[in-house]
Amino acid sequence: MQRVTLTIDDDLMARLDRYMEAGGHQNRSEAVRDLVRAGLLERPRSEDADRPCIGALVYLYDHDTRQLSKRLTSDHHSHADLSIAALHVHVDAETCLEVSLLRGRKSEVEHFAQHVIGERGVRYGQLVVAPAEAHAPSRHHVEHGRGHGHG
Known part of the structure; x- marks a missing residue:
């Protein structure tokens, strides 16, 4: 030591x-x-850049910032291959909270998150990344006709 x-x-x-x-x-x-x-x-590790991951991007932004809501929506639409789902909450008269669930190559998810967090009017942003195996759904998932097999 x-x-x-x-x-x-x-x-x-x-x-x-x-x-x-x-x-x-x-x-x-x-x-x-x-x-x-x-x-x-x-810290990002270069050997993890191509690994599949799932991410939760949480950010707060000023919805009165000129064209920001439109730019954010456009960003998500232009990255539809990464975006799984989003939750939008009005925190107060000026602030919105969004949670975006993302899936893709770790480097792409991180790049997209950095872009969103860097937008003018975004006050806070944090990305949480977890590894995700890129494989076909298990038989249990297919039998239930849903994306998960809990219960």
């Missing part, structure tokens, strides 16, 4: 200590290792 020295400002250290306590970590080293692992999992 390697020993590393870090310089962290007081506010960030206080947040780290709260994280450590809330997570039940025995010491700061465990908490930092946990955060580093999580951060590394979030």
